Amino acid sequence: MLKPNVLRKKKDFSSIYNRGKSVGEKFVVVFSKKNALAYNRTAFLASKKVGNSVIRNRARRLMKESYRELESKLDLGNDLIFIARSTITSVKCCEVKKSMESALIKAKMLRRE
């Protein structure tokens, strides 16, 4: 019953960190790496530096919401890790979306319209 488009293995994480590309933006950091699948796998992280559990949950929700709106324009076949930076506290959703969009453009994974 596990969802297939979620990263959960330690191996996957370490290989993405070590061999993947990374792009930093104002509110998020993106690690990415090609996989052999026909769909994208994602993970949304917020470390304890960001804040308490309420703030960390909110950060992950904002990133998920932004990813959901951008998902249709993305290339397929990638593993993506989104990491919240501590600047994400008290920021609205549209700003997170903008930041994530520009990060993905830098990583050249976003199809232009």
Add this chain to the structure above:
RNA sequence: UGAGUAAGUCAGACAAUCGCAUGCUGUAACGGCAUGAGGAAAGUCCGAGCUCCUAAGAGCAGGGUGCCGGAUAACAUCCGGUGAAGGCAACUUUAAGGAAAGUGCAACAGAAAUAUACCGCCAGACUAUGUCUGGUAAGGUUGAAAUGGUGAGGUAAGAGCUCACCGGCAGGCUGGUAACAGCUUGGCCAUGUAAACCCCACCUGGAGCAAGACCAAAUAGGGCACAAAAGGCGGCUGCUCGUCGUUGCCCGGUAGGUAGGUCGCAAGAGCACACUGGCGACAGUGCGCCUAGAUAGAUGAUUGUCAGAUACAGAACUCGGCUUAUAGACUUACUCACUUU
């Protein structure tokens, strides 16, 4: 009106669009309906349920609690009282057993710190303006603390030595379930510290839902030997027993590998209301309700309206408490002061 004391409540609401999790349902892979974090979910400081550790073991050690009575499944919690401390009061706080069972400690200062005599005071002796002996603890010095306080009698000087009042201790009587309170008789001997060791009374087996049960998958062995015991290793917090599991020896390998699903897991010491008993904590009865259950981990985004604003903060097996954090708003009862009637 102002100042205060105590108890308690709420924790933005509504609407629209998109999106998430679980359950039900239709259709066949997309829809519909319902439900979806807290008063502290937190800290993990206590207590229990539940599960496993063959039995739920023995002794010692260790740990906890500590005025009295009650409530409770249980508690270090709660309720009611007693004593003490604080406040004009409403009221608040309170780890509050034992120091004549024993041991330890009390720095510095001081003569002396639990036993004594430096300066004094008094008496006597002598080699006589001083030295010795004895008595005394009223006065002085030190200190946090110096063997009850004040006054009178008494005496060589003094002293609870005697008396009055106060204080404290012991016995008796009365009231109270008890802590204790009141009265009375004797009588003044005994510093403080037990959140120092300790004594007394009571309680206490361990691990924790990653407990544990089932299903599925994977797994590195080879040679020699082959009866048991002792012994070793591991579990039962520490030690002694006891008990359970495992283990023949050598060589190789020697640091990782795997961890998927179902159950446990949401009907419970449950919640709301009413009545009855009780000062109260709480208990009983009746009636109604079903109210999160994820597994990288579900509640979010945008817009509008309300007079304006949203604190502390996110369930992870479940309950009862405690502690800590908390914007703003509100309710009730009581006390004191002032003004008016």
Add this chain to the structure above:
RNA sequence: GCGGUCGUGGCGGAAUGGCAGACGCGCACGGUUCAGGUCCGUGUGAGAGAUCGUGAGGGUUCAAAUCCCUCCGACCGCA
């Protein structure tokens, strides 16, 4: 979930309940040297002072860094 250690000058790090800041490093000043280093000596918590200071707040005690309670922070271990 369970359970353990620690918090003291600018830094490291001592301290039987009894004068807190031992000791080392650093820093400042002085001496030595033509000059610097080395070496030697003095000083060094805050505050004008009263006083306050051992992560914070309470308590026990005559007296607390030390004993007890409640919080905060940092780190570690086991499953």
